Amino acid sequence: MATLKEVKTKISGVKKTKQITKAMNMVAASRLRSTQRRMSAFRPYAVKYGEVLGSLAGRAGEGASPLLVPREEVKKVHLVICTSDRGLCGGFNNNITEAAGRWLQTLEEGVEVSFTAFGKKGREWVRKNKRDLKDVHLGVVGTVFGFNVASTAGLKLISDFLEGTYDEVHIIYPEFQSMSRQVPAVHQLLPIPAAALMDEEAPEDEKAEEAYIPEHICEPSPAALLNAMLPRNVHIQIFRALLETSTSEHAARMVAMDNATRACNDMIKDLNRIFNKARQAAITNDLMDIVGGAEALRG
Numbered sequence: 539m540a541t542l543k544e545v546k547t548k549i550s551g552v553k554k555t556k557q558i559t560k561a562m563n564m565v566a567a568s569r570l571r572s573t574q575r576r577m578s579a580f581r582p583y584a585v586k587y588g589e590v591l592g593s594l595a596g597r598a599g600e601g602a603s604p605l606l607v608p609r610e611e612v613k614k615v616h617l618v619i620c621t622s623d624r625g626l627c628g629g630f631n632n633n634i635t636e637a638a639g640r641w642l643q644t645l646e647e648g649v650e651v652s653f654t655a656f657g658k659k660g661r662e663w664v665r666k667n668k669r670d671l672k673d674v675h676l677g678v679v680g681t682v683f684g685f686n687v688a689s690t691a692g693l694k695l696i697s698d699f700l701e702g703t704y705d706e707v708h709i710i711y712p713e714f715q716s717m718s719r720q721v722p723a724v725h726q727l728l729p730i731p732a733a734a735l736m737d738e739e740a741p742e743d744e745k746a747e748e749a750y751i752p753e754h755i756c757e758p759s760p761a762a763l764l765n766a767m768l769p770r771n772v773h774i775q776i777f778r779a780l781l782e783t784s785t786s787e788h789a790a791r792m793v794a795m796d797n798a799t800r801a802c803n804d805m806i807k808d809l810n811r812i813f814n815k816a817r818q819a820a821i822t823n824d825l826m827d828i829v830g831g832a833e834a835l836r837g
Contacts, residue, residue: 541816542813542816542817542820545809545812545813545816546813548809549806549809549810549813552802552805552806552809553802553806555798555802556799556802556803556806559795559798559799559802560795560799562626562791562795563791563792563795563796563799566788566789566791566792566795567788567792569680569788570785570788570789570792572682573781573784573785573788574714574785574788574789576781577714577778577781577782577784577785580777580778580781581778583774584774584775584778587767587770587771587774588771590767591764591767591768591771594763594764594767595764603761603764603765603768604700604729605696605699605700605728605729605730605768605769605772606729606730606764606768607729608729609705609706609729611705612646612649612705612706613648613649613650613705614649614650614652614703614704614705614706615645615649615650615651615652615704615705615706615707615708616651616652616653616654616672616695616698616703616704616706616707616708617638617641617642617651617652617653617654617707617708617709617710618653618654618655618656618691618695618707618708618709618710618727618776618779619634619635619638619653619654619655619656619657619660619663619664619709619710619711620634620656620657620660620679620709620710620711620712620779620780620782620783621634621635621655621656621657621658621659621660621663621679621783622657622658622659622679622680622783622787623657623658623659623676623677623678623679623680624658624680625659626791626794626795627787627790627791627794628790628791628793628794628797629790630712630720630786630787630790630791630794631657631659631660631663633712633720633722634659634660634710634711634712634722635659635660635663636722637710637722637724638663638710638722639667641708641710641724650670651669651670652669652670652671652672652704653669653670653671653672654671654672654673654674654675654691654695655671655673655674655675656675656678656679656691656780656783657675657676657678657679657783658676661674661676673691673694675687675691678780679780679783679784679787680784680787680788681784683780683784685773685777687777687780688773688774688776688777688780689773689777691776692769692772692773692776693769693773695707695727695728695772696728696769696772699728699729704728706726706728706729707726707727707728708724708725708726708727709724709725709727709775709776709779710722710723710724710725711723711779711780711782711783712782712783712786712787713782713786714782714785714786714789717789717792717793718789718793720786720789720790725775725779727772727775727776728772730768730771730772
């Protein structure tokens with residue numbers, strides 16, 4: 539049995555750990571509110587932007603922009619992986635990297651895969667698996683970042699796609715659904731799929747009405763609008779993925795720290811029980827020594 543001093547030291551250490559986890563829980567909750575507000579405000583804009591592009595793409599046709607034309611043979615694929623820079627958020631990063639690993643297994647043999655990593659955990663996973671890491675963005679996820687971060691990364695991806703460096707570009711990120719549920723999602727960025735330009739949640743009667751196109755004059759032409767709006771759609775999808783990742787990270791960390799605080803409380807209860815047993819055993823031994831000494835003196 540551990541001595542009273544050892545148990546008391548353990549109790550003190552667990553209490554200090556509890557203070558840290560509780561403070562991290564409060565910080566994550568504070569950051570979550572602001573990040574979730576930004577994410578919720580940006581989602582309708584991204585959906586409506588896709589609706590407008592879908593209408594324009596239907597009028598202009600697939601040949602209006604090279605960003606809409608799929609390659610005949612897909613030999614080089616690029617994946618943008620969004621993770622956090624820090625740990626202590628449960629299985630948040632492991633879920634993303636495992637989903638990325640499963641997605642890689644679905645690719646055909648002979649396909650070259652390269653990566654762009656947002657976050658240290660994604661960079662470490664790519665290096666650990668000895669994959670080709672083209673670009674890294676650190677200190678973005680989990681902070682207050684601007685749209686320029688997504689536009690900078692998007693411009694480079696579009697440039698490499700048009701030059702033939704990549705045949706397809708995909709992005710994987712945790713999609714925030716609730717405080718305890720963040721599901722990894724993989725979406726194609728380039729070439730822009732036709733399904734991504736339409737609102738999948740639109741009712742069937744609204745989709746049926748899409749066949750009717752009223753007569754109107756479009757200035758500039760649909761092709762000119764697409765050339766300006768399609769690159770921005772890539773930036774919007776990256777920015778939305780970063781907002782989803784940041785919100786999911788704070789939610790996962792808040793839940794993980796709350797569980798850690800509860801575990802500390804359970805450990806403190808167990809250690810207090812052990813401490814009381816050890817103290818009672820010490821008191822019993824002292825009493826036995828006193829009684830034994832008294833009996834010896836009587837004899």
